Amino acid sequence: MAIQTGCGLWAPLVRWLHMRHGRFPVVWHCGNDNGGFHSLKTVRLKPATWKQCLYEIHSLRWRDTHDLQLRSSLVTWGQSWLPGGINKFNLPLNRFLATKRQDKCKIAPKKQKQVKKEVEIKQKMTVTELAEAMDKDIDHVYEALLHTNIDIDSIEQDMLLDEKWIKEVIKKSGMKFKWAKLAEEKVKKNKDAVRRPPSDPAMLVPRSPVVTIMGHVDHGKTTLLDSLRKTQVATMEAGGITQHIGAFLVHLPSGEKITFLDTPGHAAFSAMRARGANVTDIVILVVAADDGVMEQTVESIQHAKNANVPIILAVNKCDKPQSNHEKVKKELLAYDVICEEYGGDVQSINISALKGDNLMALAEAAVALSEMLELKADCTGPVEGVVIECRNDKGKGPVTTAIIQRGTLTKGCILVAGKSWAKVRLMFDENNKPMKAAEPSTPVEIIGWKELPSAGDEILEVESEQRAREVLDWRKYVETQEKLKQDLEVIEAKQKEHQEMYKKERESFTSMSWRRRKSAMYKANKHLMATRPKERTETDELSLPIIIKGDVDGSVEAIINILDSYDADEQCKLKVIHFGVGDISENDIVSAEIFSGLVFGFNVNASKEVQQMATKKGIKIKLHKVIYKLIDDLKDELSEKLPPDLEENIIGEASVLALFHVTIGKTKVPVAGCRVQKGQLHRKMKFKLIRDGNILWKGFLTSLKHLKDDVPVVKTGMECGLSLDKDLNFKLGDEIICYEEKQIQQKISWDPGF
Numbered sequence: 001m002a003i004q005t006g007c008g009l010w011a012p013l014v015r016w017l018h019m020r021h022g023r024f025p026v027v028w029h030c031g032n033d034n035g036g037f038h039s040l041k042t043v044r045l046k047p048a049t050w051k052q053c054l055y056e057i058h059s060l061r062w063r064d065t066h067d068l069q070l071r072s073s074l075v076t077w078g079q080s081w082l083p084g085g086i087n088k089f090n091l092p093l094n095r096f097l098a099t100k101r102q103d104k105c106k107i108a109p110k111k112q113k114q115v116k117k118e119v120e121i122k123q124k125m126t127v128t129e130l131a132e133a134m135d136k137d138i139d140h141v142y143e144a145l146l147h148t149n150i151d152i153d154s155i156e157q158d159m160l161l162d163e164k165w166i167k168e169v170i171k172k173s174g175m176k177f178k179w180a181k182l183a184e185e186k187v188k189k190n191k192d193a194v195r196r197p198p199s200d201p202a203m204l205v206p207r208s209p210v211v212t213i214m215g216h217v218d219h220g221k222t223t224l225l226d227s228l229r230k231t232q233v234a235t236m237e238a239g240g241i242t243q244h245i246g247a248f249l250v251h252l253p254s255g256e257k258i259t260f261l262d263t264p265g266h267a268a269f270s271a272m273r274a275r276g277a278n279v280t281d282i283v284i285l286v287v288a289a290d291d292g293v294m295e296q297t298v299e300s301i302q303h304a305k306n307a308n309v310p311i312i313l314a315v316n317k318c319d320k321p322q323s324n325h326e327k328v329k330k331e332l333l334a335y336d337v338i339c340e341e342y343g344g345d346v347q348s349i350n351i352s353a354l355k356g357d358n359l360m361a362l363a364e365a366a367v368a369l370s371e372m373l374e375l376k377a378d379c380t381g382p383v384e385g386v387v388i389e390c391r392n393d394k395g396k397g398p399v400t401t402a403i404i405q406r407g408t409l410t411k412g413c414i415l416v417a418g419k420s421w422a423k424v425r426l427m428f429d430e431n432n433k434p435m436k437a438a439e440p441s442t443p444v445e446i447i448g449w450k451e452l453p454s455a456g457d458e459i460l461e462v463e464s465e466q467r468a469r470e471v472l473d474w475r476k477y478v479e480t481q482e483k484l485k486q487d488l489e490v491i492e493a494k495q496k497e498h499q500e501m502y503k504k505e506r507e508s509f510t511s512m513s514w515r516r517r518k519s520a521m522y523k524a525n526k527h528l529m530a531t532r533p534k535e536r537t538e539t540d541e542l543s544l545p546i547i548i549k550g551d552v553d554g555s556v557e558a559i560i561n562i563l564d565s566y567d568a569d570e571q572c573k574l575k576v577i578h579f580g581v582g583d584i585s586e587n588d589i590v591s592a593e594i595f596s597g598l599v600f601g602f603n604v605n606a607s608k609e610v611q612q613m614a615t616k617k618g619i620k621i622k623l624h625k626v627i628y629k630l631i632d633d634l635k636d637e638l639s640e641k642l643p644p645d646l647e648e649n650i651i652g653e654a655s656v657l658a659l660f661h662v663t664i665g666k667t668k669v670p671v672a673g674c675r676v677q678k679g680q681l682h683r684k685m686k687f688k689l690i691r692d693g694n695i696l697w698k699g700f701l702t703s704l705k706h707l708k709d710d711v712p713v714v715k716t717g718m719e720c721g722l723s724l725d726k727d728l729n730f731k732l733g734d735e736i737i738c739y740e741e742k743q744i745q746q747k748i749s750w751d752p753g754f
Contacts, residue, residue, distance in 0.1 A: 119170050120180040124160045124488075134173060144169040149502040160491050191474040193416055193460045193467075196406070199378035207377040208249075208441040209370035210279065210403060212261040212309075214300035215286035220316040224286060224353035225250075225260055228363065247388050247401055247443030248430045253360070256367050259403065259441050261388065279386045279403055280307070282369055284362070285337070286314045289323030289350075293331040301335050310373070312365055313339060313348040319357065325350050377440035382461035383407035387417055388443070390452050391552040392582035396426070398449035402459055409438040409461075414468050415446070418457035419475055421468035422449040452581055455553045542572040542641050545597030546634070547588050548579035549604050555627075556581055559602060562631060568750040572641045584610055584621060592619045598637060602630055631752050638750070644743035652679030654720070656734040662723070669702075671721050672730040681714045681722075681738045689728065690735040699725045 119133050131138045138157060145152060150165055161169075170177045213221045228250050248260045261280060283304040287297055304311050313332070315325040329339045329348060338344025347365045351358045384406040393399045400417070413424045425448035427435040438444040462468050512520060548563075550556035556579050566574045577595050578588070584599055584606040592599050592614075599606075599614070601623045606614070614621050622637075624630035658673030681687075683704040689697040705721045706714055714720040722736065 116174065116176045119175050119177050121163075121166050121170070121177045122180050123163050125166055126158050126160055127155060128157045130161060130166060130169060134170065134175065136173070140173070141169055144172040149498070149505075151498050151501075154494060154498070160488065162495060188474070188477060191470045192478075193462055193471045195384055195458075195460065196381060199381070199406070203378045203380060204376035205379060207375050207439070208257040208259055209281045209366060209373075209375055210259045210261065210441055211282045211284055211366050212280035213284045213286060214303070216288070216291070216294035216296040216300075219286050219288040219291065219294075219297075220353045221286045224314065224316065224351070224359070224362075227353050227356045227359055228260070247403060249443055250363075252363050252367070254364075254367075256363075257441075258363065258366060259443055261403075279388065279405075280309055281373060281375055282312060282366055283309050284312045284314050284366065286316050286353075287328050287332075288317045289315050289325045289328055290317050290320050292324075292328055293335070298335055301332075301337055305336075310369060311337060311346055312362070312369065313337065313346055314362055315348060315350045316353050318350045319352040319355055375441075378406050379408050379439055381407050383409045383413055383415065383459065384461070385409070385459040387453050387455055387457045387459060389455050389552050389554050390449075390581070392452060394583075396447045398422075398447075398452040400446050400449060400453060402444055402446055404438045404440050404442050404444060406440060407461065409444060409446070410436070414462050414465055415459050416462055416468050416471045417449075417453040417459045419472055419479075420449055420451040420453040420457075421462075421465075421472060422446060423465065424448045452553065455557065543575055544572055544638055544641055545575045545577045545592075545595040547577060547592055547597060547599045549584050549588065549599065549601045550579075550581055551603035553581055555602050558627065559600075559630070562627075562752050565752055566750055568638070568748050571746075571748060572638050574638065583607070586610055586613055589614050589617060589619050593617045598622060600624070600630060600634065602627065635748050635750065635752075638748040639745060642746035642748065644745050647742045647744045648739045649742055650679065650737060650739045651685060652681045652714075652716075652738040653677050654681060654714075654736040654738075656730050656732055656736065657719075659730050659732065669723050670727070670729055671703075671723050672734070672736070673719065673721050674736055675719050676714050676716050678716060679738070680716060681720065681736070683712050685738050685740055687724070688737050688739065689724070689730075690737060691731060691733075697724060697726055697728055701725070 117134075121130075121133065125133070127138055127141050131141050134140070142152060142155070145155070145165060145168070148165065148168060155161075167177060213225060215221050225248065250258050250260055252258065283300070285297070285300060285304070287293060301311070313329070315328050317323055318325055325348075329341065332339070333342065337346055339346050339348040341348070347369070349358060349362045349365055351362055353359070383404060385402045385404045388401045388403055390398065390400040398420075409424065409427065411424050411427065415422045415424065424446055427438060427447070428445040429435055430443060430445075432445075435444060462471060548556060548559055550559060560576070560579060563574065563576060568574075575595075575597075577597060578591055583604045584601050586609070588599050589610060591597075598620045599622065601621065603625055604623070606621050606623065611621065622630070622633055624633065654674040654676045656672045656674055660671055660673065661668045662671050663669075681704065683701055687699065687701055688695050701722050702725050703721075703723045704711060704714065706718060711720070
């Protein structure tokens with residue numbers, strides 16, 4: 001900084017010093033031009049720029065912060081050199097110089113770059129997972145997808161989004177993505193339990209045959225079994241039909257033992273018949289001689305052939321006068337069931353199950369066939385078997401009826417079946433008598449299951465409870481993986497469908513200019529922007545939520561199979577919100593209340609407390625013991641959900657013979673002169689005007705007169721004048737119809753097939 005007085009006497013010298021040596025002087029002299037200078041001090045500094053000002057002291061703008069700090073000392077040092085007679089720097093001016101220096105030292109702050117948030121993504125993510133990764137709510141994801149070609153209506157919270165849409169959402173949200181580190185998933189070791197390899201032939205011993213009795217409903221299957229066992233099961237069955245699969249051990253007078261499986265013949269129990277055929281050695285096909293081959297007879301033949309099981313034909317009801325056993329045998333030829341009389345290999349026995357005629361011949365035929373088949377089994381080693389039926393018992397808990405196929409079952413065995421396991425606590429036979437051991441071909445009730453398995457599940461013995469849990473964990477894992485795979489296939493199929501629709505939509509815009517194309521796309525997608533996904537409401541639709549409870553797993557399975565055939569969703573949707581085995585509980589009532597549904601029970605009970613709770617909450621409980629009555633009741637409930645149809649019932653007909661007008665006040669009212677051709681006209685009923693077969697008007701009459709009198713009714717053959725509640729011109733030949741509307745309850749169109 002240079003400090004100078006006067007008009008610039010030393011200016012040439014200062015410029016020369018600056019150009020020659022790069023030095024700047026600090027100069028003081030007296031107030032007049034003739035005064036000599038007292039001191040001249042130079043300091044090597046960086047170049048500066050002179051700035052003219054009106055003050056005695058002026059400052060130069062320096063380009064370096066270090067120089068500014070140096071020059072601040074010069075000012076102070078210069079002041080100490082000032083001779084007398086020269087004004088020192090005053091305080092305000094000193095402050096001004098210091099302020100100027102500080103201002104020049106300030107550095108403009110740098111704008112910090114906005115750091116985008118990083119979101120870890122995977123190749124496939126659900127809407128919920130993406131929202132959590134972005135730390136946003138689900139609505140944010142939906143809004144980001146609004147202006148894309150993805151169908152927002154089809155996106156659910158648990159739907160997997162493709163990589164393209166994940167990146168699009170993150171980009172529109174002002175974030176950036178990074179791929180999540182994929183943890184190397186260890187391939188899980190298969191820990192499932194499997195059947196043993198075939199046993200050594202030396203270990204095999206003869207076993208009793210397992211015989212399944214199959215046939216059409218009401219052809220006498222259970223009566224046949226009653227006659228063989230000397231029991232009265234058929235008389236105790238609800239509706240006179242078998243609705244469960246039963247396993248029984250029958251001791252023949254000859255000492256032979258046969259395990260019989262009694263399967264239902266009703267159309268609803270197809271799965272039970274198939275299960276019976278798969279675990280049996282021989283099928284006895286029962287056909288009524290007076291009825292012949294029926295629908296379930298043909299189905300039973302197919303089940304036996306699919307399981308590759310030999311058939312014995314039992315022609316029942318041969319004691320009836322209208323019976324024709326030869327006709328039955330001929331009808332079976334069409335289904336490749338050829339009896340020995342016709343050169344085939346199928347034994348046929350004519351019996352009467354009710355009177356017990358020829359039953360021993362049938363039993364001996366089964367024993368002879370089993371000897372030909374050389375049925376043997378290994379009674380040692382881990383147990384193997386099949387679940388025939390299962391149920392929840394109040395005192396015993398989950399109970400399964402099973403057929404043992406290999407090994408010997410005893411108390412304490414650890415078993416796995418499906419996704420359940422058991423430590424055998426108790427075993428019972430079909431007469432509810434305790435058993436100590438169950439060998440191959442023996443039907444047994446097993447108690448000790450942690451959960452109820454499904455009918456048809458394979459039973460396998462394992463070493464320990466820990467091993468049983470390992471097996472179940474593996475099976476649940478496999479089931480989860482299969483479900484994920486199926487879900488992924490469905491999602492990919494939907495995405496492919498949406499992409500094809502988008503391509504077609506884009507092709508329709510190709511010929512447009514970009515402005516028209518953008519306008520058309522906006523109009524096409526405008527409905528998507530109207531509401532957020534959470535705010536969208538479903539259209540009002542009729543639906544009937546139901547809960548199904550049955551006594552055994554097979555019964556519930558049969559009912560669910562029937563409901564799978566429901567095909568009247570356009571009238572009323574049927575929603576099965578829960579199904580299970582056991583009596584109706586309070587949880588079932590709570591679930592029914594939440595969904596405004598009904599509870600159907602098949603061969604189960606509802607306690608007094610549960611019934612009172614249902615009455616209080618307004619929930620209907622429907623209990624049935626015959627399956628087709630349950631289905632009929634369900635159809636009635638579905639029909640009640642449908643709006644009633646209006647039916648027109650014609651009361652009278654009249655024809656217009658004359659036209660005239662009547663003045664009422666200042667208005668001319670058209671009046672039709674009519675004659676009643678059929679029935680009668682009631683003034684308070686509805687009317688319609690028909691011209692050339694077309695209905696022109698429907699409504700009520702404002703007046704009905706006979707001659708000059710107002711009358712409520714005009715009968716057949718009488719003439720009358722009438723006016724309508726609408727200003728309408730009549731024509732000769734018009735028909736006036738008097739009718740009443742009746743509400744008729746619609747019927748559901750669903751036909752379950754029986």
